[in-house]
Amino acid sequence: MKQVVTCQEMKFCDSYTIERMGVPSCVLMERAALKVVEELEKRFAGEYKKQKILCVCGSGNNGGDGVAIARILHQHGCQSTIYLAGNPDHRTEEMQRQCQIAANYQVPVVNNLHSEEYTTIVDAIFGVGLTREIKGEYRDLIAELNEMSGWKVAVDLPSGVDGDTGAELGIAFHADLTVTFAFRKAGLCLYPGRKLAGQVIVADVGIYREDGAEPKLFSMEKSDLRELPEKEADGNKGTFGKILAVAGSSGMCGAAFLSASGAFATGVGMVKIVTPEENRIPLQTMLPEAMISCTDDLEKDFDWCDVLVIGPGIGMTVKAADKVQFFLKKAKQEKKPVVLDADGLNLLAENPKWKNYLDSHVILTPHMGEMSRLTGKSIRELKSDRAGAARALAAETGAVCVLKDACTVTAAPDGRAWISLSGNAGMATAGSGDVLSGVLAGMQAMYPETPVEEKDTGFYAALGVLLHGAGGDQAAVRKGMAGMKAGDIACGVAEILKEQQNF
Ligand SMILES: NC(=O)C1=CN([C@@H]2O[C@H](COP(=O)(O)OP(=O)(O)OC[C@H]3O[C@@H](n4cnc5c(N)ncnc54)[C@H](O)[C@@H]3O)[C@@H](O)[C@H]2O)[C@@H](O)CC1
Ligand SMILES: Nc1ncnc2c1ncn2[C@@H]1O[C@H](COP(=O)(O)OP(=O)(O)O)[C@@H](O)[C@H]1O
Ligand SMILES: [K+]
Incomplete structure (x- = not known):
């Protein structure tokens, strides 16, 4: 798990290092x-003289x-050239100094x-100082650079990417590689910035976070699954958790199947599905x-379980609404973890008092459609600041919000948020959200909350999102992005856990 910063936080870290630490x-x-x-020279493989590099x-x-x-690069024997954009009168002191040094070394301009x-x-x-939409000469310049051939490398951020939201501010440089300094900027984790950045390398330049401020935003990648403890050797099906999936309706038993499969893939002990009679066989x-x-003995089902998934494929009938309300109310009274998904969320949007x-x-x-129904905001607005939207819903409801998209953000009510860097476009297939609901419930059942280490509902939800994405990546390797189906993601989750736990 790595810290992710906003541009403002990065500027604060810069000035703290310079002014307070004296570097x-x-x-x-x-x-x-x-x-x-x-990083550039790794690619040049010793052949410096052949390289013609334009630094804009x-x-x-x-x-x-x-x-x-x-x-x-000039001093190393490469043919490097400088192109200076913008008004010379607006140069910062450091930029002026660099121009003077480059002139002393006769670097071509x-x-x-x-x-x-x-x-x-x-x-x-532009790096973290980009503050507004790119227009005029800068716009034309970036458009021209994008048209040019050659390997494209961005310094700190691709120019035009909003470092906080990943949005493209009018236009943006399309990089193959981005070398970013000290911390990954949020805009490099979120689309479209994540795509525009290409491969991202976070370089240690001697700027650390030493101000004592609690980090609030994190990125998670596959290696973070090491945080998952192994299954206890002396456990039994009761200790590994009992999941109740309130899922499926007439003609919709697949959602229940996929949710339960996602839960089983995490290693839980037992899964019971509450569903209409016609889905039994x-x-x-x-x-x-x-x-x-x-x-209809919902009370008994509730008492049996440790964690609930409510919503996949249940539909929007009055009967479904009564069930959702019953389980949500009981879960709150008895503090049992709940994953509220799909129609469960649509019913919540129709019944705001259930908040x-x-x-x-x-x-x-x-997902974005359900989020739009829950918040009344347009999908466009939500996509312009995914982390902000997830955090706002978590703060408003006091619940953990997993805002699903190509890049999923998990936000806890206390402001912490995690961006998952796993997953792929093959997961944009019917039912993959149902699998996620089961995986998230499985995580809550398998791993007890330890708030002291901040390993609470939000943390395990984020880890579940990461695991689901890693399972999707595994499925893509096995079946291909086009051929993979939601069920393959559940199999992928099980395979990833096998790999992580070195069985
Ligand atoms: N000493 C430091 O503070 C360090 C800074 N570093 C670099 O410095 C960068 C930040 O530098 P700055 O704060 O000077 O900011 P930038 O160099 O990112 O850009 C700021 C300039 O762009 C202008 N600008 C912003 N949006 C514009 C737009 N849409 N159209 C036209 N002009 C626009 C601003 O008015 C300002 O002149 C980092 O991204 C990093 O690359 C690194 O060298 C590490 C150390
Ligand atoms: N392009 C993508 N890259 C990574 N993950 C994706 C992509 N598209 C969808 N996903 C993931 O797939 C799941 C889709 O869930 P959802 O929209 O609820 O689907 P469904 O309702 O069909 O189950 C989410 O976890 C989402 O993050
Ligand atoms: K840049």
Whole structure:
């Protein structure tokens, strides 16, 4: 799990290191430039003289990095050239200093992008200082760079990507590689910024977070699944958790099957599905390991379970609504974790008073459409700031919010949020959300809350999202992104856990 920062936090960390710790700004800039050069030279494989590198530099400190990169490459024997964008009068002190040093070393400066063919283009126009939409000459410049051939490398952020939200501010540089400094910026984790950045390398340049402020935003990648404890050798099916999946309706038993499969894949002891009678035979045929309950004795079912999944495929009938309300109310009274998904969320949107049943033990798992119904905000608005939207719903309801999308953000009511870096477009297939609901319930059942270490409902929900994405990546390897189906994600989850636990 790694800290992710906003642009403002990054600027604070920069100035803290410079002003409070006394590390001169030019030292940090030199280290940043050296790190980019190091990454570039890995690709050059010793053949420096063949490289023709264009460093396109803005007037801020991102431009200063670019000029320093050009100068170091020049000193290493590469043919590096500087293109200076923007008004010279607006150059920062550091940028002016870098221009002077580059001039002393006679690094060539061009004012025509097409005077040569370049093997590499380095974008150092804007970094964390980008504050508004890109227009005019800068827009034309970035459009031209995107048209040019050559390997594209962005310094800190691809110019045009909003470092906080990942949004494209008018236009953005399309990078193959982004070398970002000290911490991954949120905009490099969220789409479209994540796609525009290409491969991301986080380089240590000597800027750390030493102000004592609690980090609030994290990225999670597959290696973080090491946090999952192994199954206890002396456990039994009772100790590994009992999941109640309130799922499926007439003609919709697949959602119940997939949710239960997701739960089983995590290693839980038992799963019982509460569903209409007509689903009994197909479910028992497809998944004989699950118990099926078709009675109206909801009280008994509730008492039996440790964790609930409510919603996959239950429909929007009055009967479904009564069931959802019953289970939500009981779960709140008895503090049992709940994953509220799909029609459970649509019913919540229709019955806003049910928000009283929500607390930090409830995980809401809306996709963008469900989120729009829950919040009244347009999908466009939600997509413009996914982390902000997830955090706002978590803060408003007191529940954990898993806002599903190509890049899923999990937010806890206390403001912590986790961005999952696993998953792939093959997961955009019917039923993959149902599998997620089961995986999330499984995580709550398998791993007890330890709030002291902040391993609570929100943390395990985020780990569940990561696991589901890793399972999807595994499915894509096995079946291909086009051929994989939701059930393959559940199998992928089981395989990932096998790999992680080294059985
Ligand atoms: N000493 C430091 O503080 C360090 C800074 N570093 C680099 O410095 C960068 C941040 O530098 P700055 O804060 O100077 O900011 P930037 O260099 O990212 O850009 C700021 C400049 O762009 C202008 N600008 C912003 N949005 C614009 C738009 N849409 N159209 C036209 N102009 C626009 C601003 O008015 C300002 O002049 C980092 O991303 C990183 O690359 C690194 O060298 C590490 C150390
Ligand atoms: N392009 C993508 N990259 C990664 N994950 C994706 C992508 N598209 C969808 N997903 C994931 O697949 C799941 C889809 O869930 P959902 O929309 O509820 O589907 P369904 O209702 O069909 O089950 C979510 O977990 C989402 O994050
Ligand atoms: K840049």
